Amino acid sequence: MNITTAIETRRSFRQFDPNHEISEAEIERLIALTMLSPTPGNTQPWRFVVVRDAALRNYIRAAASGQAQVTDASVLIILTADLSAWRTEPERYARTTGPEMSKILAKSMTDFYKDREWLQRDDAMKSTGLAAMTLMLAAKELGYESCPMGGFDIDAVGRLINLPSDHVISMFVTIGKPVADAYPRGGQLPIEEVVVRDRFA
Numbered sequence: 001m002n003i004t005t006a007i008e009t010r011r012s013f014r015q016f017d018p019n020h021e022i023s024e025a026e027i028e029r030l031i032a033l034t035m036l037s038p039t040p041g042n043t044q045p046w047r048f049v050v051v052r053d054a055a056l057r058n059y060i061r062a063a064a065s066g067q068a069q070v071t072d073a074s075v076l077i078i079l080t081a082d083l084s085a086w087r088t089e090p091e092r093y094a095r096t097t098g099p100e101m102s103k104i105l106a107k108s109m110t111d112f113y114k115d116r117e118w119l120q121r122d123d124a125m126k127s128t129g130l131a132a133m134t135l136m137l138a139a140k141e142l143g144y145e146s147c148p149m150g151g152f153d154i155d156a157v158g159r160l161i162n163l164p165s166d167h168v169i170s171m172f173v174t175i176g177k178p179v180a181d182a183y184p185r186g187g188q189l190p191i192e193e194v195v196v197r198d199r200f201a
């Protein structure tokens with residue numbers, strides 16, 4: 001599938017076939033493609049919680065206002081991020097550049113993030129947001145549809161998945177085989193409203 005088709009046909013599907021099983025190999029392929037998304041300094045703060053346990057998904061659905069995608073999609077992926085990723089062996093993030101350069105880059109990461117919790121969080125959300133889009137487009141390539149989700153009780157879901165205290169939950173992406181069409185598009189805003197030429201007035 002070419003990129004334009006994937007972008008144009010990706011929609012938020014909300015009714016999935018609960019009996020369709022996605023294979024581990026397919027999930028691994030989706031995650032491997034998603035992991036090629038960009039992150040600041042290649043820190044890869046994302047931690048993808050792949051939820052297949054039916055009982056757990058029932059609890060998570062309850063924490064998501066009962067939204068059916070949570071249990072009926074073939075897989076629920078919770079995009080979380082490790083806010084400490086930038087300082088956990090940062091030499092790893094440029095290990096192919098050689099020990100000298102990787103040390104220099106690791107220090108620059110530390111200087112950038114140290115004592116700036118707001119930036120650690122912003123960048124975690126940017127990175128997982130980009131990953132979510134890659135994941136949804138990769139799902140199209142594999143013949144699946146998806147729904148991004150933010151409508152859930154973050155604290156309750158955090159407790160259900162034992163979220164570590166230095167991690168955050170960004171969003172869900174549910175992936176499966178749809179049994180109903182997506183809603184008609186809500187309509188995009190006029191391009192003149194969303195594009196600013198050079199600077200705001």
Ligand SMILES: Cc1cc2nc3c(=O)[nH]c(=O)nc-3n(C[C@H](O)[C@H](O)[C@H](O)COP(=O)(O)O)c2cc1C
Nearest residue numbers: 010011012014067147148149150151152171182186
């Ligand atoms: C951060 C975020 C949170 C969302 N949360 C939900 C949600 O909880 N439930 C849902 O059905 N759709 C959710 N959506 C999907 C949006 O409603 C959908 O993307 C939007 O209406 C545009 O439709 P489209 O994705 O089909 O183009 C969410 C989308 C985003 C980006």
